[in-house]
Amino acid sequence: MTAAIVIEDVSKRYRLYHERNQTLKGALMRRGRSRYDEFWALRDVSIEIEEGSTFGLIGENGSGKSTLLKCIARILRPDAGRIAVAGKLSALLELGAGFHQELTGRENVYLNGAILGLSKKDIDSRFDEIIDFAGLEQFVDSPVKNYSSGMYVRLGFSVAINVEPDILLIDEILAVGDAEFQYKCERKFEDLKKAGKTIVIVSHAIESIRQFCDRVALLDHGRVRSLGPANDVASDYLEGVHLKSREESRSGSGEIQIQRVVLLDEAGNPITRARTGQPVTFRLVFSANQPIEQPCFGFSLRRIDGVGVTAPNTHDYGVIPDKVEGHGHVDYRVPSLPLLAGTYDVAVSIEDQARTLQYDGRVVALRFDVEWQGGPSEWLGVVTFGGSWDIVDNEPPS
Ligand SMILES: Nc1ncnc2c1ncn2[C@@H]1O[C@H](COP(=O)(O)OP(=O)(O)OP(=O)(O)O)[C@@H](O)[C@H]1O
Ligand SMILES: [Mg+2]
Structure with a gap:
């Protein structure tokens, strides 16, 4: 050298x-x-x-x-x-x-x-x-x-x-x-x-x-x-x-608590690396020491440099359980992961139905890597639309 x-x-x-x-x-x-x-x-x-x-x-x-x-x-x-x-x-x-x-x-x-x-x-x-x-x-x-x-x-x-x-x-x-x-x-x-x-x-x-x-x-x-x-x-x-940030990242009143958050592959095995296009599930495991009425579970996803990707929650999807109690989990299934290669952080929170009280929240609950594997390469930004192209020529003028 x-x-x-x-x-x-x-x-x-x-x-x-x-x-x-x-x-x-x-x-x-x-x-x-x-x-x-x-x-x-x-x-x-x-x-x-x-x-x-x-x-x-x-x-x-x-x-x-x-x-x-x-x-x-x-x-x-x-x-x-x-x-x-x-x-x-x-x-x-x-x-x-x-x-x-x-x-x-x-x-x-x-x-x-x-x-x-x-x-x-x-x-x-x-x-x-x-x-x-x-x-x-x-x-x-x-x-x-x-x-x-x-x-x-x-x-x-x-x-x-x-x-x-x-x-x-x-x-x-x-x-x-x-x-x-x-x-x-x-x-x-x-x-x-x-x-x-x-x-x-x-x-x-x-x-x-x-x-x-x-x-x-x-x-x-x-x-x-x-x-x-x-x-x-x-x-x-x-x-x-x-x-x-993990040390400072926990908040909430605690009646129901987040035990862990994991990313699962199509077979239900925990992973820390995913592929673009892979079917994955985000799982939040909770434990409630008393019945919690109509809780709202939410995930929020950012690329590691802070760029926001998406933040779905059960409430906005109209998924509202009457109550939850004891141990359980919430799955958010993604049929084909649209993320481009990079490292991503997942924050989670459990709130009450009106979304004014937070029971538990974690700013960095899960971190995972996405690798690009095969397919045409896109290099800018955060997601791929997974689209396909057509080019047609020699058409009569419209
Ligand atoms: N002219 C100066 N006189 C005294 N201290 C200085 C001077 N220039 C820099 N420092 C100090 O030296 C340290 C290093 O500064 P430097 O500017 O190299 O940091 P940096 O890594 O570039 O930070 P940043 O990410 O904020 O740009 C700092 O504590 C700064 O206060
Ligand atoms: Mg500097």
């Missing part, structure tokens, strides 16, 4: 100052010394990023992702360790960074291009493409101080990719762009990947990271907690989030 970026035992320290020099007296009393704490934003980070690969950095807010990108881009200097970068690097790190407020979009493109090492002639030849990709034809001669956040990102990204870098660093600011622009960026990433560029992305969109990246590092309080294939590391991260 040829490494594009080698990060070796990197640590970065920030100083947190407790007080500004608010008053002259205060400053004099401290005799010019300022008081600060040291804080390690990165600690002994070692990562090798292979040339031509797409690498993801994930972790909670404040875990050190942006700090690490800035160290790679040489905007910050690590306090310990080394970083070697092989190739021309282009970075999109902070909203509006590198833009001059008073200058127009056009002037900023030239300024940025020059900083990234392009000649005026180079920029001339790419200018139209940059503006076109950014979709900013109308605003090219307005000062960027009047741009919206999304417009900044469009221009920044467009410049960053059009200088033909070998290595592209992108902090999560792309999320500021609208849906159309994000889609365009996704396509662009695919092109850059095919062209053998090395890409490092920071994002909280775990499903995108899983989809785009070859390898991922999970940072936790400035340390690498997990490093490896995208799927494994994304799962580690989500497992952590899952455990946290």
Whole structure:
């Protein structure tokens, strides 16, 4: 393997100052010394990023992702360790960074291009493409101080990719762009990947990271907690989030309780992996220590990144038992699972008939994976309609 970026035992320290020099007296009393704490934003980070690969950095807010990108881009200097970068690097790190407020979009493109090492002639030849990709034809001669956040990102990204870098660093600011622009960026990433560029992305969109990246590092309080294939590391991260929310996830008054929730295959066996198109049953096992009149049972399904899928409940289907008592279960049968590949969470709740009182509820009662198996592949979104196509030609005009 040829490494594009080698990060070796990197640590970065920030100083947190407790007080500004608010008053002259205060400053004099401290005799010019300022008081600060040291804080390690990165600690002994070692990562090798292979040339031509797409690498993801994930972790909670404040875990050190942006700090690490800035160290790679040489905007910050690590306090310990080394970083070697092989190739021309282009970075999109902070909203509006590198833009001059008073200058127009056009002037900023030239300024940025020059900083990234392009000649005026180079920029001339790419200018139209940059503006076109950014979709900013109308605003090219307005000062960027009047741009919206999304417009900044469009221009920044467009410049960053059009200088033909070998290595592209992108902090999560792309999320500021609208849906159309994000889609365009996704396509662009695919092109850059095919062209053998090395890409490092920071994002909280775990499903995108899983989809785009070859390898991922999970940072936790400035340390690498997990490093490896995208799927494994994304799962580690989500497992952590899952455990946290599971601890806080139970609610309700408790007269009837959810014992467990399971996903069953067509033979009635519990599964944690399902196929697109498979017949499955969601089963909620309950226990009521007193008769409960007309309870309402509900499931709510989300993809792991929070995208809602559906939330059926017995009440809305007109399925209203007079009463339930003791142990029992509720089955929700799905003849053909329409979900595309991904990981999904099921929340459940049992409420009273008026749906004003919750007896029991769990935010993460069940997690399962869906795998795509065979059939034509659909890659966008959450579901397949399972449709079929017809194309008819040579018809008389109607
Ligand atoms: N200039 C700075 N001075 C002091 N502390 C800083 C500075 N920049 C970042 N930090 C601190 O370093 C830690 C790591 O910050 P960083 O911005 O790298 O996190 P992040 O993983 O990018 O988080 P987010 O997901 O919120 O973008 C945080 O605790 C942050 O408060
Ligand atoms: Mg950040």
